[in-house]
Amino acid sequence: MTARLHALCxxxxxxxxxxxxxxxxxxWERTDDPRDGIVLLPSDDTGFRMRFVAAEGxxxxxxxxxxxxxxxxxxxxxxVVERALGLGGRHIDIGQxxxxxxxxxxxxxxxxxxxxxxxxxxxxxxxxxxxxxSDGSQEVGYFWSKALDWPLVWDxxxxxxxxxxxxxPKVTWGGPPVRTKTGRNRxxxxxxxxxxxxxxxxxxxLVSLGAKRIDTGADAGAGVGIAMVxxxxxxxxxxxxx
Numbered sequence: 001m002t003a004r005l006h007a008l009c010x011x012x013x014x015x016x017x018x019x020x021x022x023x024x025x026x027x028w029e030r031t032d033d034p035r036d037g038i039v040l041l042p043s044d045d046t047g048f049r050m051r052f053v054a055a056e057g058x059x060x061x062x063x064x065x066x067x068x069x070x071x072x073x074x075x076x077x078x079x080v081v082e083r084a085l086g087l088g089g090r091h092i093d094i095g096q097x098x099x100x101x102x103x104x105x106x107x108x109x110x111x112x113x114x115x116x117x118x119x120x121x122x123x124x125x126x127x128x129x130x131x132x133x134s135d136g137s138q139e140v141g142y143f144w145s146k147a148l149d150w151p152l153v154w155d156x157x158x159x160x161x162x163x164x165x166x167x168x169p170k171v172t173w174g175g176p177p178v179r180t181k182t183g184r185n186r187x188x189x190x191x192x193x194x195x196x197x198x199x200x201x202x203x204x205x206l207v208s209l210g211a212k213r214i215d216t217g218a219d220a221g222a223g224v225g226i227a228m229v230x231x232x233x234x235x236x237x238x239x240x241x242x
Contacts, residue, residue: 001194011055197241
């Protein structure tokens, strides 16, 4: 048994406001968990929750990871964009070209996401949350495939992608060049230990795959887990069994 992807965690200056944006935009239910804090529960096949925790300091540069959201028509794409803007999102320019067809937006705290044009074959069998698109190496794609026991669904030209056997979004890594990391990632994974609840055994397994345990000066995830980084230095947390 391996760990499962429990949550995508957002570090937020205003967790309540950011959670409200994503809850309204995605149509996910909000719940306040005594241990996890502000949590959104998926209303589709996404397969993991979203968690929002308080963080200090401004966002530093582009996120390592962002949502690619699908659309069914040009009209649908425009409606998705308008809904995001109406809730507090905004257009941003990251050097995208008009012919690429996707619209790049940011949430109220500047976290980037894309609304992909209809007809994208790579995301054809995915839901609205089509992918978590990540900046990262081929090595880190291999790491997460083994860490989550998710098969590789793409492995070409050092670009990789994995997907849960149960469906849901793909997680992709774009290969080189990989941006130099400038600070703690605003978005990071929370992993739940295997069913047997052996947190330390799971940490040891992840270390054997190339992860490292880190000292953050306090427990990760507001005291609920062990802080680690993957082979590219991206933070994640292995949660303490309940």
